[in-house]
Amino acid sequence: MMPLLEIAKLKTILNTGSAPIHAVDGLELKIFKGETFALLGESGCGKSMTALSIMRLLPEVAEIMKGHIKLDGNDLLLLPETDMRKVRGKRISMIFQEPMLSLNPVMTIASQIEEVLKQHFNLHHTNSQKRILELLQQVGIPDASRRMTEFPFQFSGGMKQRVMIAMALAGEPELLIADEPTTALDVTIQAQVLDLMRDLQQRTHMAILLITHDLGVVAEIAHRIAVMYAGEIIETATCKDFFQQPAHPYSQKLFAALPKRTKRNQGLAVISGNVPLLSQAFQGCRFAERCDHAWELCRQTVPEWTEIIPGHRVKCHLFSKENRSEYQVNLTEKQTASSVEAYHPTHHQDSALLNVTNLKIHFPISQGLLKHTVGYVKAVDGISLTITPGKTLALVGESGCGKTTVGKGICLLIPITEGSVQFNGSELTRLTRNQLRKKRAEFQIIFQDPYSSLNPKMRIVDILEEGMNILIPDHPHRIKPEQQLSSYQKENKIDELLQRVGLPPEAKWRYPHEFSGGQRQRIAIARALAVNPKLLICDEPTSALDVSVQAQILNLLRTLQQNLGLAYLFITHNISVVEYLADEVAVMYLGRIVERGYVDEVLNTPKHPYTQALLSSVPVIQATSKRPNCTHLKGELPSPANTPSGCYFHPRCPYVMPICRKIYPEKSTFSQTHSAHCYLYSQNQNSA
Amino acid sequence: MPFDPVILWTDALVYSLAATVIAIGWRMQRHTHLLTPWRRVTHSASGMAALTVLFFFILIGLLDTIHFRPALDKVSDNLGEKVYSVEVLSLFDIIVTPLRNRVEKTYSAPLSAHLYTKETVELPDGSQAREFTRLTFGGAHLEDPEVQRISDITERSIRGAAWGLLTWSLIVISLGMLLARWHKINFLQMHSKIWSGATETPWYVIMITLGLVLILLGIVVALSTHYHVLGTDKVGQDVLYQSLKSIRTGLVIGTLTTLIMLPFALLLGIAAGYFRGWVDDIIQYTYTTLSSIPSVLLIAAAVLMMQVYVETHPEMFDTILARADLRLLFLCIILGITSWTGLCRLLRGETLKLREMEYIQAAHAFAVSHWRIISRHILPNVMHIVLIAIVMDFSSLVLAEAVLSYVGVGVDPSMISFGTMINAARLEMAREPIVWWTLLAAFGFMFVLVLSINLFADAVQNAFNPRIKTLSERASRSSHRLGKMLQSNRPPSRPASADIPPEAKDNKVHS
Incomplete structure (x- = not known):
């Protein structure tokens, strides 16, 4: 069969700085009519550059050096620009990541x-x-x-x-290029969009080139898949084959790095090192530096394509005929999963470290010349939480449901409208600014975006020292000189902190821009640890990171919890991270907690319709077992400024009853720890 | 004492500014991390070329700042006390005494030997004729200017250029020796390194700029002893002298105004953006009100009020210069007070953005005080805006001074500045033939001054912005690749990001 799109030996470079960056280096792929072809890879591996090369919409600094891009046999690279304009939008069209x-x-x-x-x-x-x-x-x-x-x-x-x-x-294009079409969207919306794309494809029989970093999305809609690494494709397979038996060590590592419930007791596999700089000249396999199975040959010769089974090809020496036996040996040798200390779920109730009751955070909406308040955005509308020392509570919900506001509210970074936050027995909301300052060392926050959470003008050492200087000597006036941290001790402590988060001590003399996203997140963690907190509020600490880097950060957080007995309030929208890390889960919808309980209880037997919908929207990695009941949510999150009457979820709820529209449901308790707010279950009489 | 030192108001401020700069420099010398961005400034070719030119301007400005009253020869009758001149001179005036004193009758073109206008002269035979008379000083040594002038000028220029080249080569050699000792390599190696561009600091750019400036300087010095290089103005004063004197006025207006404006803009802008609420309201209303008054009118009103005050209190000023200087200072203050609003608004906007950044939130979580957040987190992150604004303002202030002088509310008429020069030249633009040199000289000097400041500030900005840094570093590395090959004794510097392999240590964390 003639492929619709055939790319051969495509080479695109970016002319920046001294050495040109080989963003796409000898890429080959074929897309047939009516199939969804997924291009999978981590950020910076050249996926988007490939898409832009096909459209010939490359930025000024980029240049296609050689190769062919054939659409139905016609080479797009030979077309004059006027003819190319007839191709764009007509025969090939593109959707981008950020719909806004x-x-x-x-x-x-x-x-x-x-x-x-x-x-x-x-x-x-x-x-x-x-x-x-x-x-x-x-x-x-x-x-x-x-x-x-x-x-x-x-x-x-x-x-x-x-x-x-x-x-x-x-x-009416023949090929649709979708560049991370759902990355900016919530899981429930993502599920809707993916459904739509699948549906459209069946109706129009167009081909889709899906560019993504998300294995889940690939598993949902792709037919064939290509894994991209450092500017080239290293494995192609049908979706089924790929998910059953990923061949390339990199693909295997990607799977191993995914957090899952089954991996709770062990550390996640990490890919050591960084994605190599694409400005260098490669000798041998590009993954060799980071590969566990690499041997001499990998570093010297570029591997050729090897076909394992029809349609499943991989670019790796392990699979070439003469090496295959050796590979088996290698695999068995190296299959020692790195594991952290066994994890014992202990279900006994400790005294609470943090106790939040009926927390409300409303933002006034002002209008007019005199700024009179016309209403409130009820970002957080009466939530209660308890965290015990050394445990992790995950707060899950879609964006806009008020998760982050809860985190900042507990840290008292934004004023609280109502409710109480008890930390270690003292009521934080009643403390004066000065009293609160002394308490601040005990709870710290880690932010989502590692790029904006570090001051770009401060060296790492200054960033780490800042909190120490203010919070460590509790009473700077009363402290005896010998008790105060000397600069030597301080330096030791900083080195220790950096080592604890896996950075070399020399890093302290550098500025944040010299670090990658994952390293920055480590620095942010080190900064929080500098004041010896008991509770860390992690506000989506991994959502801006690639899967392999996410695995490193999750491992780090887990190790820290075991060594230091930290408690985490883990704010996230990523269910698989919750499964991996959390002890308890609270599901949040529009400023309220709709269901809470231990991880097993909530994720195995979700009670609230929203929890059920949220869980079913999460793309399933295993291609073989499609999930049974697909209850995709209709509609989107209502505005917290204008909350629906009765149960907030009723406009989107598949089981809506008349009473749901009138009164907010009371708590329904299923076990000592598991509870939800829904009329589907018998209501508690006298609980808030 | 042969002189009586005079410290004018602006002198005092310039001295304190220079002292501050030196103090900051000395402090930075001990803190290497503060020094690194400045060291990066020295790696920029255009920046260093600009700095070399700027050095001459600043030198002239500083020399022109050291004021004193020379003693007069005659001793006063009572008590034998020395009598000092009522005229305040600067060190610079003394250096360029010939330029200052050789005053012609009226206009003369650059390098001319004759006046620019015809004069009625009495011929030896008693009859009168109108002709271009010879200048008293310019080209006075020539017997027959028609014939000899061109060759004389050429000869003097060549001699001047040769002197310039000689001085330059002396400087190059001594600098090479100093650098060679600094880097502990031999002299010739050092020079091959300099001229192949292998040094971190682009010394060859500095050398070339210095060479050009010195040759030009040599020519000008050689010619100015016997000619008016840039002609003379209406009252016969040397235009070159005026241009050189204007440099100080320009620098003072540019720097002092900014200094006066900066605290307002920084404090109020950041406070408005950071605290918001009623603080923001008050500051916003203040600057909206202030900027809704046409600034020229505000300045005119203030200057006129000041002028009246000065004129009613003549006893406060013992010299004309002191009076002119006070007016200059007031002009700076008034310009400063009216011009902070723009930067203030910019800083408020930037602070509004920054205060929502997560590192500020993190600082709040560490209970860092407001003052520390402002000074450690916000201020360094708005400095690039401040730097750009200062430079932009510098040039616009020099221009504003010209406009105000035109309206008649600028510097004192007795003070030489680019503004007064342009103002004087303006009247002569309609003449036939046109008197072009005053305007051209003022514009030329202003252009070079503003351009070199802009280029230098560009280099500073690049060095201080960490994100731009990596790019320019990479670029400079590529331009120095050739040089790198030549120097073998230094290990090749790796890209900054490659220095740490921390992700490689990830396995340690959980194993």
Whole structure:
């Protein structure tokens, strides 16, 4: 069969700095009609550059050095720009990662789609309006005839991505390139968009090139898959084969690095080292430096493609015929899973370290000249939490549900409207600023974005010292000189901290920009540890990181918990991280906790319909066992400024009853620890 | 004492500024991490070229700041006390005495031997004629200027250039020797390193700039002894002298105004952005009110008020220069007070953005005090804006001074500045033939001054912005690749990010 798109020996370089960066280096792939082809890889491996090369929309500094990109046999690289414009949007179209940024905010949805139609079809105005309406209905925009004249800001994130898809479909393309189409979206919305894409493909038989870093997304919709590493493809297989038996050591490592419940008692596998700089010249296999199975040959000769089973090809010396026996030996030798100390789930109730009751954080909405308050954004609307020393409580929910606000509220970084936060027996909300300062050392926070959480103008040593200087000598006036930390001791302590988080002590003289995302997150952790806290509030500490780096950070957090007895409040939207790390889970929806309990209880027997929907939206990695009941949520999170009456979840709930619309449900208890707020279950009489 | 030192207000401020700069420099010398970005400044070719030019400007400005009253020859009648001149001179004035004293009758073109206007002269035979008379000083040594002038100028220029080259080679050799001792290699190696561009600091750029400046200087010095290099103005004063004197006025207006403006802008801008609420409201209302008044009117009103005060209290100023200087200082203050709003608004916006950054939140979680957050976290992160604003303001302030002098509310008419020069030249633009040299000289000097400051500030900004740094470092590495090959005794520097292999230590964490 003739492939729809065939890329051969594509080489794209970026002319920056001294040495050119070989972003795409000898890439080969074939995409057939009607299939979804996933290009999988970590950030910086050249996925997006490949997509832009196909579209010939590369940035100024980039340049295609050689290769062919054949669409139906015609080489796109030989086309003049005017002909290329007829290909873009018509035969190949593209959707981007960030729907908020890819729509023009001052044009209506209809006029943006009309631009595509005008370019490629000679349609009359009424006809094009009809076509736009049809397209919007096709991508599932409710009330499309009215909404087509609206502006992008009137749409939510998921809806914008649907509009983007509609725009991409306008030219009836043969190939749709989707560059991380769901990365910016929540799991429930992601599930909706993936459903839509799968559905559209079945109807239109177009090919999809899906670019992603998320194994889950790949498992959901891909037919064939290519793993990309350092500018080249190292493994191609059908989705089924790949998930059953990933061949390349890198692919195997990616799977091993995924946090899962089954890996709770052990450390996650990590890929040592960094992605190699693409400006260097490679000799041998590009993964050799980080590969556990690498031997001399790997470092000297570039591996050739080897076909393991028909359709499953891998670029690795381990699979070439003469080496295969050796590989088996290697595998058995090296299959010693790195494990951290066995983990013992202890279900007895300690005295609480942190006790949050009925916490409310409302932000006033001001309007008019005199800024009178017209309403409140109820970001956090009465939640209660308990964390015991040395345990991890995971707070799960979609973006916009108020998770982060809870974290900051507990740290008293934002004013609390109502409720109490008891930490180690003392009520934090009643303390004065000065009294609170003394308490601050005991609870610290780690932020989501490692790039904005470190001051770029301070050296690591200054960053780490800052907290120590203020919080370690509790009473700086009363302390005796010999008790104060001398600068020598301080330096020792900083070295120790850096070593604890896995960085060399020399790192302290550097500035944050010299570190990668994962290393920065380690520094942020070290900064929090510098003041010997008892509780760490981790606000999505791994969501900005690649899977392999995420594994390193999770391992680190787990080791620290075991060695230092830290308690974590782990705020996340990633269910697999929860499964791996948490002891208890609290599921949050629109400022309230809808269900809570031990990890096993909540994740095995979710009671609340929202929890069930959230869990079923999570893409399943195993390609073989498709999940049984697909209850994908309809609609999106309502605005916390305008909460629905009764149960907040009722507009999206599949089991909605009349009473749900009127009164917020009381707590239903299923075990001593497991409880939910839902009318499906018998209500407790007198609990809040 | 042969002179009576005079310290004017602006002198005092310039001295304290220089002292501060030296003190900061001395402090940084001991803290290597503070020094590193500045060291990076020295790696920028355009920045160092600009600094070399700037050095001459600053030197002239500083020399022109040391004021005194020379003693007069005659001794006063009573008590034999020395009498000092009422005219305050600067060290620079003394150096360029010939330029200062050789005053012609009126306009003369650059390097001319004749006046620019015809004069009625009495011929030896008693009849009168209108002709271009010879200048008193310019080209006075020539017998027949028509014939000899060009060759004389050429000859003097060549001699001057030769002197310039000689001085330059002396400097190059001594610098090479110093550097060779510093790097502990032999003299010739050092020079091959310098000229192949292998040194970290682009010495060859500095040398070339220095060479050009010195040759130019040699020519100018050689010619100015017998000619008016840039012509003379309406009252016959040497334009070159005026241009050189204007440098101090420009530098003072540029630096002092910024210094006066900076505390307002920094403190109020950051406070407004950081504290928000009512603090923000008050500061915003203040600067909106202030910037809604046309600044020229505000300045005019203030200057006129000051002028009236000065004129009603003549006893406060013993010399004309002291009066002119006070007016300059007030101009700086008024310009400073009216011009802080722009930077303030910028800083407020930036602080609003920064205060939501997670590292500020982290600092709050460490109970860091507001003052420390502002000084350690916010201030360093807005410094690049401040730096850019200072430079932009510097050039616009020099220009504002010109505009204000035009309106008549600028510096004292007796004070030489680019503004007064341009203002004077403006009147002559309509003449036929046109008197172009005053304007050209003022613009030329202003252009070189502003351009070199801009280039230097660009280098500073690049060095202080950590993100830009890596790029420029990489770029400079590539330009020095050739040089790297030549120097074998130094290990090749690795890219900064490759120095640590921390991810490699990850296995340690859980094994």
